[in-house]
Amino acid sequence: MAINRDFxxxxxxxxxxxxxxxxxxxxxxxxxxxxxxxxxxxxTARAAGYTDVIAPPTFPIIMGMAGAGQAIVDPELRLDFSxxxxxxxxxxxxxxxxxxxLVHCVTRISDIKALGGNExxxxxxEMSTPGGEHIVTALNTIVVRGGAEDAEH
Amino acid sequence: xxxxxKYADVEVGQELPEQTxxxxxxxxxxxxxxxxxxxxxxxxxxxxxxxxxxxxxxHGMFTMAEAxxxxxxxxxxxxAIVEFGVRFSAPVVVPDDDTGAEIVxxxxxxxKLEDNQVAVALTAxxxxxxxxxxxxxxxxxx
Numbered sequence: 001m002a003i004n005r006d007f008x009x010x011x012x013x014x015x016x017x018x019x020x021x022x023x024x025x026x027x028x029x030x031x032x033x034x035x036x037x038x039x040x041x042x043x044t045a046r047a048a049g050y051t052d053v054i055a056p057p058t059f060p061i062i063m064g065m066a067g068a069g070q071a072i073v074d075p076e077l078r079l080d081f082s083x084x085x086x087x088x089x090x091x092x093x094x095x096x097x098x099x100x101x102l103v104h105c106v107t108r109i110s111d112i113k114a115l116g117g118n119e120x121x122x123x124x125x126e127m128s129t130p131g132g133e134h135i136v137t138a139l140n141t142i143v144v145r146g147g148a149e150d151a152e153h
Numbered sequence: 154x155x156x157x158x159k160y161a162d163v164e165v166g167q168e169l170p171e172q173t174x175x176x177x178x179x180x181x182x183x184x185x186x187x188x189x190x191x192x193x194x195x196x197x198x199x200x201x202x203x204x205x206x207x208x209x210x211x212h213g214m215f216t217m218a219e220a221x222x223x224x225x226x227x228x229x230x231x232x233a234i235v236e237f238g239v240r241f242s243a244p245v246v247v248p249d250d251d252t253g254a255e256i257v258x259x260x261x262x263x264x265k266l267e268d269n270q271v272a273v274a275l276t277a278x279x280x281x282x283x284x285x286x287x288x289x290x291x292x293x294x295x
Contacts, residue, residue, distance in 0.1 A: 024187075027186075027187045028187045028188070030183070030187070031180070031183045031184045031186070031187035031188070032184065032187075032215065032218035032219065032221075032222060033174070033180070033219075033222075034218070034221075034222045034225075036222075036225065036226070036231065038230075038231060039231075048230065048232075050232070054231060054232060056218065056221055056222070056225070056231060057218075057221040057224075057225065057231060057234050057237055058214060058217050058218045058221050058237075061188060061214050062188055062189055065188070065189060065190060066189065082204065085241075086213045086214070086241055087240065087241060088238065088239065088240045088241070089213065089214065089217055089238065089239055089241075090236070090237065090238035090239075091234075091236065091237045091238070092235075092236050093234055093235055093236065093237075095232060096231055096232045096234075139238075
């Protein structure tokens with residue numbers, strides 16, 4: 001079944017602020033096997049001009065995925081999650097995330113369209129401080145395989 | 154901190170040295186925990202095959218993370234990244250053995266932009282198949 005177009009433009013604010021911690025950054029850096037000390041050693045990060053350890057560039061996906069998760073579970077969206085594939089991911093940065101950051105994330109369904117027999121949906125997750133300072137926007141495009149074909153029946 | 158690579162030293166068409174990153178099943182389990190992405194196609198062979206995949210596949214975001222590591226190791230400062238986008242063109246299939254798969258990443262400087270920024274086109278391959286395509290990172294150099 002085709003994705004419900006009425007959802008275009010809908011926004012999903014995260015239910016709570018995300019707290020970026022040194023431990024979570026270390027866990028993520030270890031998982032991607034990135035030994036850059038700027039992710040784990042506060043002295044190195046401070047020497048580089050940051051206030052605490054910073055997070056790797058793809059770390060914000062944690063909040064982006066949570067935001068996308070909020071959006072796609074609504075049954076009225078009519079999205080068959082078993083047929084979903086991650087197609088594109090983009091980040092636009094104002095600065096890296098740092099340990100100690102509190103992050104407010106708002107995810108918006110910014111595009112829904114058919115492509116061949118598939119359906120594409122793009123979700124923009126805008127992440128900022130509680131004071132409104134932009135940190136990064138994550139743009140996640142997913143494909144629902146076969147979604148558009150079903151719509152014709 | 155500013156990037157250790159100087160804008161003036163970079164030329165359009167310049168190739169960045171290719172790097173190889175290993176990925177084993179254990180790495181996918183660890184990445185699942187760290188990222189919160191527990192989709193079973195990334196660790197359960199039975200589920201992966203039931204949806205038509207040849208075997209367990211790496212998270213696309215794991216491959217993107219390695220591409221991020223590739224570029225931050227080149228540029229010096231992870232904070233130098235202004236924009237980073239990838240398209241997942243094929244999955245990285247990870248066999249259940251001790252060596253796993255390899256992700257081979259290369260980059261070419263495509264454009265010199267204003268404000269000391271350059272656009273680098275990234276390519277990632279696994280077993281000769283392009284797994285990231287149409288992928289660009291914009292970095293601000295020193």
